[in-house]
Every structure is written in C-alpha cells, then in structure tokens.
Amino acid sequence: MRPASAKQYAQHLNRGIPDPEEFRPGIWSFAIPFLPGVPYTLCYVIEDSANGFHVIDPGADTPSNRDRLKMNLSSIGADLGDIRSVAVTHLHRDHLGLAAWLIDQNDLALQLHVDDEEDLISGASNARYSDDLEALGLRWGVPENERKRLHTGSATAGASPIPARIRPLDDGEVLPIPGRTVRVLHTPGHTRGHVCFSLPDEGLLLSGDHVLPHLNPGIGRGGQGGENPVGEYLFSLDRLAQHDDGETAPGHGYRFFDLGARRTRIRDHVLRRAGEVAQALKSTPQATTWGLASSLSWGGGWTNLSATRLQSALAQTEMYVEFVGALPMGLHLP
Secondary structure, eight states, X not given: OOBSOHHHHHHHHTTOOOOOEEEEXXXXXXXXXXXXXXXXEEEEEEEOTTSOEEEEOOOOOOHHHHHHHHHHHHHTTOOGGXXXXXXXXXXXXXXXXXXXXXXXXXXXXXXXXXXHHHHHHHTGGGGGOOOOHHHHHHHHTOOGGGXXXXXXXXXXXXXXXXXXXXXXXXXXXXXXXXXXXXXXXXOTTSSTTOEEEEEGGGTEEEEETTSOSSSOOOSSOSOSOSSOHHHHHHHHHHHGGGGTTSEEEESSSOOBSOHHHHHHHHHHHHHHHHHHHHHHHXXXXXXXXXXXXHTSOOTTOGGGOXXXXXXXXXXXXXXXXXXXXXXXXXXXXX
C-alpha cells in the first residue's frame, strides 16, 4: 500500500521499532514492542483542547513497555498524570495489555465495545485455543496420530488482563475528548467487538486490526457468540468505504493511503478462501474439518502448521464451512 510516512514504512521494512511521530497537530503514534512475529503495536495519543491526553491501544503490558510509554509521553511534554482517557479497538493483549495499569494510575475506566467487554470478562476470548487434544480431535476429526500437532504447550498464556473499570462503547458514539471528534465504528469480524475510530476533521481512520497494510487480519479471534465472523468481517469492510479517500492508521505496520484498494484486496482474499472451501465441500461433502483443512492452501504449507497456528487454521476452516453453507443458492464464489 502507499505509505503515508516514508520513515515509518522504512522502519517497518527493516523490522525495526518505529520512532514516535506527530503526524497531525496533537496526534502521535508510539510503537509498543510485542512479539517477533508481530514486532509492535501502534499506540495513538491524542491531545485535547484542555491540554489533556487520550490513549488508544496502549499495547502489551511489560515492565519495559511501561517505561517506554512513559518515555514517549515525556518526549511530547506529557506524563501519566496527564492521561484523561484510555480506549482500545479490541480486547487482544497486544492492544489492551497496558490499559489496566494506565487506568489504575489515573482512576479511569477503559473504553471498550460492549461485545468485547462481555468476551473479556467471561474469558471467551482466551478459549479459542485449548490443549484438550481429545476434545479437539473429536470436534475437528483429527486423526489420533496427528493430535499431538495441536498441542500449544501453554494455551492460556497471554490472557488479556481485565481492567478494574470498563465503560462499554456503542457504535456511532463520540469519545469524550474536548475539541476533537473521534467516532466509534463497530467493525466485527476480527473480534465480536472490534471497533475502528474515525476522526473526520483529520481525514483519519484508526483501523486497529480490522484493516492492515501488509497482512490479512485473522477472522473470529474473539469469543464464539454472535453471527458468523466471516460474514461479519465482509460487512464491516464495506462499512469503511466512506473513509477510502483519507489516511488509515492501523494497529500494526505503517500508516497508508488507498484504503479502498486494500479493502478490495482483502475482500478478494476472503472470497477466494470461501470459494476454495466450497469447492472442497463439493468434492468431499462428508469430509471432516481436518480433511477439508488439509486440502486447502496455507502459507508455509499444511504439514508445517502446528500448535496455535494449526488450531487457528482448523477454526478458520470451521467458520468458512458455516459461512459457505449459509450463502444463497446460486451465488458464485471465486
């Protein structure tokens, strides 16, 4: 995609951690480190008209990340005591982790969509991986000699912390940031309660993990309630059409233009996968989820998938089977 920041893009390509950047007056991006495969999350800080600061997606909670966030705030003339609100696009720990610490420091309430609040509190978001190999084997039809590939080693590690206070967000509401318009757009698919934040006065969309410039976001990575995540994700992609002419600030990677082209590319990818699943079902209608998944194309190859990557692949296949089965008769898929 066409980068909006040459420096941020270069640091992304070099697998570095981007420097703090003020890319609108009073709006900054801070890169907060995470894991090697996802090296950082982009945290956004917005200054209001009363000299307060508002944090969106503070990043993963580690002692070094706490120090990094304090250092980044200091570089823009702020400290922890100047933070007036904390909001997140969704419940994953690489976005939400530091929120519990921040709100405790400032006696605030985390702002999170009501659906993700429900999944966070119930623990449903952490139930997508399991080391009950017998149950997974029966659910997905995994041959006994292959079940060891499902073992994660630590299925519950990395659970998102639950902040002491949560203020649930609803679609369309405006965050309480003096002098700024930051509107909530409910965009389910990645998680049930994923949201984007629209800043219409700035021509800016904070897209979280819903649209990334360099990766196809995972679908159905939250709780298991609600509608089919594949269908929800496609519907949510269409919701962003009004932002195609602006700048997109994602949760990972780099800021970019041409959101419409990126939405089209991701939509085509999702529909190709649906078509692949539909064809596999047509060829072997009685196949198990394991049998179907093993016939699909996977980055890195099916035989190289294991642990959480393999569980994700099987869960995704299950979602696509449900999505394809609910499509109107005669609808053509790629």
